[in-house]
Amino acid sequence: MQVMIYGIAYLLDLIIGDPSNWPHPVRFIGNGINICVKAIRKVCKTERQLKIGGLFLWIIIVGLTYFITWGILKLAQFNIIVYWVVSIYLAYTTLATRCLGDEARKIWYTLQRSSIEKARKQLSMIVGRDTTELSRDEISKATVETVAENASDGVVAPLFYLLIGGPALAMAYKAVNTLDSMVGYQNEKYRSIGYFSAKIDDIVNYIPARLTWIFISIASFFLRLNWRDAFHIGWRDRKQHKSPNCAFPEGAVAGALGLQLGGAHYYFGELVEKPHIGDDSRSITISDILLTNKLLYTSSFIALLCFSAIRLLVERFL
DSSP states (O other): OOHHHHHHHHHHHHOOOOOOTTTOOHHHHHHHHHHHHHHHHOOSSHHHHHHHHHHHHHHHHHHHHHHHHHHHHHGGSSSSHHHHHHHHHHHTOOOOHHHHHHHHHHHHHHHHHHOOOHHHHHHHHTTTSTTTTTOOOHHHHHHHHHHHHHHHIIHHHHHHHHHHHHHHHHHHHHHHHHHHHHHHSSSSSTTTTHHHHHHHHHHTTTHHHHHHHHHHHHHHHHHSSOOOHHHHHHHTTTTSSEEEEHHHHHHHHHHHOOOOOEEEEEEEEEOOOEEEESSSOOOOOOOHHHHHHHHHHHHHHHHHHHHHHHHHHHHHHH
């Protein structure tokens, strides 16, 4: 039954995506983070105090997210149909395949019409880096990198935690990931208060990122892309990133498409040096955005099949 719930949630994500006028738990999580950060900054002034405050921020946000979700599911158990509907909705909200693919496609469409300024603005909605001076090729590369990285954070990792711990654990993961995306930056403003959020995000994404590398490599085979380089470069360049996880999916995509990703970027006005990932075999084009989307959708489906099969085997024999 649980596998069926998650399969329906996956299909809903592909069909509906993330309508902007629908209530979404991640928006509530983000609002909670903002409230807590303001409160912590009023009390904590030194670097050490902010780091301790950041730990409490993580405990409060992730703890509340898990137990509220768990409580909602418990309350819904009075009726099997209500429980199914609530479980499917909560599971669906943890996935971001359609949303991520749609945002990338919007940028592709805008670039196709040669509207650089609009493409920069669209890109700024899904990345943390400064986009105001990016060229057409840099916008394309940033979009490919973002889809590659979020194939793990927004798709494979939530599926992974859904299948092993249900909607409550998957929602707690979304809280961990949202904390990292909001306060986990290595700059003066967030370095202390976001220290624990960034470190714990690295831990919880350790397995999903490596699984994403494998799933993208398999997807490359089915899409007749360079699956050998996807697997090889994903492993070869795994340390070519400040994050211990991001280079795995980015390397797989870079290898599959024959591109070089990474390099220096500006974040909040600060230049952040990043190593290159992949080989500079050819120049990037806007069509690479669509190819990356194909890798995203195909690898997400492979992940669902693999996790569901494992869950069914465990339930059958244990």
